[in-house]
Every structure is written in C-alpha cells, then in structure tokens.
Amino acid sequence: MPIFEYGIDSPQLGSLLFSAAAAFLYLFMVERPPSARRTGAKTLSVALLAALSVIVGGPILLTAALLLCAAGDAFLAQDDERAFLIGLAAFLVGHILYAVLFLGLGSSEVVVAQPLRFGIGAAIVLAAMVASVRIIPAAGPMGPAVAAYIAVIVAMGLSALLIPGWGVVAGALLFMASDTVLAAQKFLLGPEDAPFLRARFVWVSYYFAQVLITLSTLQLI
Template sequence: MMMPFPGGLEAHPNGTLLFSAALALFYLLMQRRSPSWRRTFAKAGSIVLLAVLSLIVGGPVLLAVALILSAAGDAFLAQNGEKSFLAGLASFLAAHLVYIALFMVAGSGVEILVAQPWRLALPVAATLVGAVLLLRLLQVVPAPMKLPITVYVVAIAAMMLASATVPVPLVMLGAALFVASDAILAVERFLLAPNSAHRIWAGPAVWVLYYLAQALLTLGFVL
C-alpha cells in the first residue's frame, strides 16, 4: 500500500493518518444519528489526530493549533441548539485566524500572486460566492446571528486569499474545499426546506469536503 510517509503502515505518521481517516469514516456513517459521545468523539477525534500527526513529524505549531481549534468547533457542532452552533462558529473563526497567520508566515506574500496570477482565481471565486451567499443568509437568519455570520464569512474569505500565497498547491486546494464545505453547510442549515431532497447528499458532502480540506492542509505542510 502506498503511504505518504516512509516506513509503511508500521510508521507512526502513517498509522496516525489511517486512524484519523477511519474515525472520519465512522462519523460519516453515524452522521444522521442523534448526538452522542461516540459521534462527537469520532468527529472531533479525526481532526485531533491530524494535529497529532503534525506534531509527530515536526509540522508548524500554528497548524496544530488551528486543527485543535477546529476539533473544538466540531465537538460543539456535533450537538444540537443555537448556543452550540455559535460556540462552534467562534471556534472555527479562531481556527481561520490561526490559519491566516500560518499562511502569512509560510507564504511568499503578494509577490507570488503577481508572478502567478492564476492563484487569484479560487480566492476571487470564493469571495464572489461568499458575498452572494452572505446577502441571502442575512435575509433569513435571526438578528443575533447576523454579525457573527458576517465576521465568519469575511474571515474564511481572507483565509482563502492567504492560502493562495503558499507555494504548495495542496494548501490552496484544502482551503478551497473548506470554503465549499462551509457554503454547503450554510445552505443546508438556513436555506433548505426541512423536507428538501437535497438534504440527503448535503450533510455527507459537508463532512467529506471538510475532512479532505483539513487533511490536505495538514499534508501540505508536513510532506
């Protein structure tokens, strides 16, 4: 079996990555069940193991911090209720700010965007889609949630732009999948009718895209 790190399945980095992916699959299978400690453990644990992987191979500390904050957000979002949603939103907002700091440290600045203007395609597309989606969301979300959601959308758009300055393409791809996952989540939570047929695929798509995003961001910095 081809593994990303030397040493085969016996190597700790490869084993950690496989256990992370296994927990992610386990959560996918349990996603439609009622909240439980098993469901929460699988969801948050898959991302915690990516942070462990980063630490094992000497990855950036900021990457591990962003992943731990994301795992906290996952634990909150695995529960029901508006308070849990807002707590999850705050955790992910913090994670995006840490990712922005990481990308600024690891990136090549504006120079790489000038030299390779194609890198602006995904950030511009994400910003346009985010702006349209935000305008739609502000029409339907409760008043107390309008400011947090606006701040979050701005933060993830900034994260997407910052990722374009990192030379490793996996990082920008991971950021783009993160944006796609969050966009589908917002549509599912606030815009889809309760009986919409799209809910069948929306929930699984959110998780698959999100986990792939975090895995690509991790591998982009540790390989």
C-alpha cells in the first residue's frame, strides 16, 4: 500500500515525516563539531526509515540495511579514524544487504526490456574504475578497505537495475554519487575546496537515496 494513502496521524506517515524533519535539522549541523544532538539528528533520519519499514511489514533485508546505515551514520558523525572505519564497515554490510534484496526482488527481464539500463550499468562500472584509480592510491593503508567498499557499492548499483521502475535505480545512483564525493572529500580534496557545498551535497543526495530506495521497495510488497 502506498505510504501516502495512510492518514496524516498514522505511524507510517509519521515515521516518514519525523525522518524528514531530522534530516532537515541535520542539514544545518553538517559542519558543526561532533555532538550528541548532531549525531542524533543524523542517525534518526535513517533509523526512522527503518521504523517505517517495520511498521508496514517491509522486507527484513530492507530494515536491516537501513539500520546498518543508521549505525554507520552514528559512527561517521564522530571525528575519529577508528569510528570512520567502523562506519565504513557498517555501510559495506548495508550495501551487501541492499544488493541481496534487489537481486531477490528484481528480474533480468526488466533490463532486457529497457536497454537504457545496460548503458547505466556500463556507466556505473566505468565511473567506479575512474574513481578507483584516483581514490584507492590516495587512501594509503585504507586502500584495501576502500577498494572492497567500491566493489560492493558497484554490485549494489548494478543489482538495482533489476528492479522495476526507476525509484530504486535513482536511489542507488544518488547513493553512489554521495559516497564518491565523500571519498573525494576525505582522500583527495583539501579543506579549502568548498567544504560547505560538498558536505551538503553528500547529505542531501544520501538522504534522498535512502528515501527513494525505501519507498520504492515498499511499493513492491
């Protein structure tokens, strides 16, 4: 059942609205130092999408992936290298679950019927190769972890092409764009290179990616 067919006072729509409110609040905190309020707003944005999935009886893989991403957000909100690695691991597993979910819900017939998806898949692989050449060497000791992450998110993006409609595909592409800019920000760009715009692009594209993936997947159940 489409989310917006629920009443304004329903827990389903309430979860989505509170998620959007937390995401909007975090938009004004992206460049602030780590704090409980900042971490809470960032984490709740996606955790409430997981709550929405639970309330409407969504796939357990969707719920688990959202919860892992919310945990990853909590760790990445800290200014600490160890927390960054833990957050990276949480997102990596989350992307694996997304890929498994999309493979289970999708069909190769969708790609055969819409050849444009072949082109999108080729563009995903090409973009990942270009990004890998630049980012992995710059990551130093973290290079193997970054390489594994790139491979997994490419798998997630390609598996999204199997899902009917374009919501999940758009969400996967936004997710990949957000992660690419985040990686470039951490490993390639200097602090003076428009951090204000980068931080906001990463957050907005990431949050809309999660919303698109969540709502589009729930439409399939």
